[in-house]
Amino acid sequence: MSTTCLAAAKRFIVKVGSTLVTNNGQGLDLNAISEWARQVAQLRQEGKEVLLVSSGAIAFGMQRLGWRQRPKAVHELQACAAIGQMGLVQVYENAFVRHGLATAQILLTHEDLADRKRYLNARATLTALLALGVVPIINENDTVVTDEIKFGDNDTLGALVANLIDADALIILTDQQGLYTADPRHDPNATLVSEAHAGDPALETMAGGAGSGIGKGGMITKILAAKRAASSGAHTAIASGREKDVMLRLARGEALGTLLVSGTPTLNARKQWIADHLQVSGRLILDAGAVKALSAGKSLLPVGVVDVQGEFERGALVICLSPEGKEIARGLINYSSGDARRIARHASADIEALLGYEYEAEIIHRDNLMTR
Template sequence: MTSDKQRKRIVIKIGSSSLTSMNGELSRRKLEKIVEEVVQLKDDGYDVLLVSSGAVAAGYRKLGCLTRPEGLPEKQAAASIGQGLLIETYSDLFISHGYVASQILITRSDFSDESRYDNARNTINVLLDRGIVPIVNENDTITMEFLKFGDNDTLSAKVAGLIDADQLIILSDIDGLYDSDPRKNENAELLTKVNEITPEIEATAGEPGSSVGTGGMKSKIEAVKITMASGISSFIGKSSTAGIIYDAVYNNAVGTYFEPQDTISNLNQKKQWIAFNSGPEGEVTINHSATESIIENQTSLETSAVHSVNGRFKKGAVVKIFDMNGDEIGLGVVNYSSKALDQLVNQADIDLEKYQKAAIESEQLVCLLDTNALVGV
């Protein structure tokens, strides 16, 4: 068993199809299989966090719906029933093995607000340090559609970055990533190891393969791009395969392993929040020379490099950074409000001694062109 300082952290994303029976209801047998494998890892000394779908799938029949509802109110009502059923089942199963599970319901706004983001990390760290198994899900009961993460693949990747996980395991209804769609091409080959998400790989991603879940391979690839940028290994494999979770951690599973390249500049916690969670409040366009400097050297953005300001924001807000061609090149936390920056750009009557800092310090800046893993995220 590993010591506390050496314990590795594993995040496991479990989709609805991995938890439900043929008729769409929660399958205790499937949950038992998952819990038993997690217990094996816990017994070996790993910290484990689950990002579990299944609330709507577990609750919609209890709501009186014969099929998964399409309307938002019905989905949220089903989730309010299903969340309780889901965590109750998980809790009973973990307690039977001597472990305690906890429930954490998250919304996208919890990630976009930096103080709430930090608070979520602190809470989960306490749980993991105490040997608890946190079970995370989006709060489907109250989250508006336009404020959702979109799918739990994305949520799991962001949670993995949040807690500095060593590996993200995404369970699916397919063995992993293929070089073409195996449902259409019987000669499609499984890719066992991937070090870079290329345009060709993204082109092979399909749409959701299950009537129960919401994510497909496309969303899983987007999730992997986030983990690779954060220096976290990932694995995609078929949930029904015996021992898939345990074997994935020990590199013995059939599936696709995604390993970040050594050349990738891993993002620290602050830059992960800026890049993936912050929700930019305005825009700054910079001149050509500053663009080259940011891309090549990751230097601070000086106020003299700012060409124009768009939007209204306060000091400390995250803004998008554009070049003179209108291409987005990065994100950063500004040292000045939009009003102050605009005055500096237009050389208005302003106390220059009061504005001696750079517009954005290098440690508060994320260049989206710094690594292929960040492009398009």
């Protein structure tokens, strides 16, 4: 497969590392951030959706504090993140506003994406921002996490966000040209890997360890991130963020850096994950009209729900049953069991009056449904 898979992509996650954002720890690289904003703006004009995952808060906080080495104490790392995040988002906001684009700061932890309710909330927020034409600037919430701040990295976060919003491609921009067969700093015979299948065990052997004292990751975290992104169908490109127009060239299918290809269609992989890897928390009994709608690939509306069985929270996995008790589908529900019972057999237009709020018009959206 060639890089045409990137040319066909519509939704991109672009991750930029600390070394690039802070110009090797010298301070925020305003020119680089300005260039990335220009490229994102152009991609938007070409009909692409872009979410930016940016490292740099801790590194910039270190620079503002005059610290040359990354501290090891968690509270000092969190202080660096709090200080650095302020300047980081201001720079991004100023860079994008020059192109008429609004930005939104999104701070996530791994727990946000592991908890089903928070997962759905994050997904809904990001989807709404994209629909509004806003560019989300995403970072790990380093001011509150503990283990993640010691062991986490934004390569992994980029992959998790790709899974979260069904991205077609993950672009990881780094200070290296891509993945080499060995460390080119030590092996003159090392060659660039132009294309491979994400998840190939040989890639992890090639990747080695962390490459910079500024950032937390390294090539190995990028290889593992590509493997994770591939589980939901996203292809990954690892390329130098210092290449001119790197985002635009990759999005147009130019061969740059290393392309790690996923072999699974995006939506099918996501639905298979829903079907196989989550514990069922409840059941919905549907009427014949709802069964027919789900069979046609439509969302489940509350009017088609006859009965709600079990106790569960928003975001839980529930089974959808026909009037005869046959499993028709399973999916992530937008409402808790109590609220689902209150809106069952009612039109979507009645949800706000019944509950005093409305998450979604659908009780389960078709993107979160796996039909049998």
